[in-house]
Amino acid sequence: MQPRFFAILTALLLGVLGLGSVAVTDWSPAAADTAPASSTAPGGGAGARPAAVGGAGATPTGDPAVWTRSTLRNKMMAEMDATDPGVALADLDRITKEKPYTVRFCHPIAHELGHAAVKRYHEDFQKVISFPHETCAAGYLHGAVEEMLNASTQPEVDLLKLCAPKNTGPCIHGVGHGTMFVAKQDVAKARDLCNKFTTEQNRIRCSEGLFMQLFGPDEEDEQAKANLPADKLAQDPLYPCKDQPSLFQSACYFYAPTFYLSSHDYPNHPEVYAEALKWCLNGKSNGGAVDCSRGVGSRTMKYNLDREDWAAQQCATAADGWQRKACAEGLVSYYTVNYTDGGAAGRLCTKITNKEMQGYCRSAGGLSGSLD
Secondary structure, three states, X not given: OOHHHHHHHHHHHHHHHHHHHHXXXXXXXXXXXXXXXXXXXXXXXXXXXXXXXXXOOEOOOOXXXXXXXHHHXXXXXXXXXXXXXXXXXXXXXHHHHHOHHHHHHHHHHHHHHHHXXXXXXOOOHHHHOOOOOOXXXXXXXXXXXXXXXXXXXXXXXXXXXXXXXXXOHHHHHHHHHHHHHHOOOOHHHHHXXXXXXXXXXXXXXXXHHHHHHHHOOOOOOHHHOOOOOHHHHHHOOOOOHHHOOHHHHHHHHHHHHHHHHHHOOOOOOOOHHHHHHHHHHHHOOXXXXXXXXXXHHHHHHHHOOOOHHHXXXXXXXXXXXXXXXXXXXXXXXXXXXXXXXXXXXXXXXXOOOOHHHXXXXXXXXXXXXXXX
């Protein structure tokens, strides 16, 4: 073959190959590392499921652009298997701070880490809780206590020992979760276990975990929704709260909105937050409407932690001032559980533009953060 002809042929082949590479190369921009739909979109922010999650690209760190409960759970469990609970919890804390919408499902993931840690360390509870465990409203501690009680042959005795001698609120709350595991979701039996505590304060703390477990065993798991009888709910929308002893009613009403919101598909229907406040009025005659309204505020903040002002606007839809105030107290309650530093309440209040709601937020700034 003549050299000149060979050179021409080679140039033509290279040109064809070059055009082919242009045709098959994806020149579209890489997916941005963004949170789910913005607060301007219906159901956006922390209360909305991200669109097209399966197509989201990875970030430079290898994390998905948008977290789902399953992807975050799988990452945390794998990290704990490869290292220890402290590493996994520290990473979970990082992610929830970078992506506040993940707070909606970080608590049950932390529960799972606690369960797994008890099994890994062969029920050595002191070893299990030796790792920092405040992440995601102490969900790791709750899960660990649940698993310890679930494995106990004498839960009615061991529940008094697990948190001693400090008997901190989060630990007793975790015992409350555990009573429902032991009692197989039987409220009366779980209540009897909570009553083993000798002080009224610890019985109340225990009742908080009990009813959180009843109304929201795992808020992101459709197979683990609260199994409440439809006929009872038809007669009393806030069942079984009015049937509880007075000491247990407050926690019951506070956590009842968890079930209402999940059963009304809150991630895709942001209007249900305002509707939940109206629903709480069913408890007015029984004295439960205030606690229920606080619960709505708490859940609204939990599911919309990345759009605080929008959450406050939902509280502002209540017709009466007492309910708007109660809802604001719930906002502050959850915010200060999630952000445990001393200035958390103040930061929240500055982000609220409605002056009335901002005032309620400031007055609630000293509210105890024991309810998660």
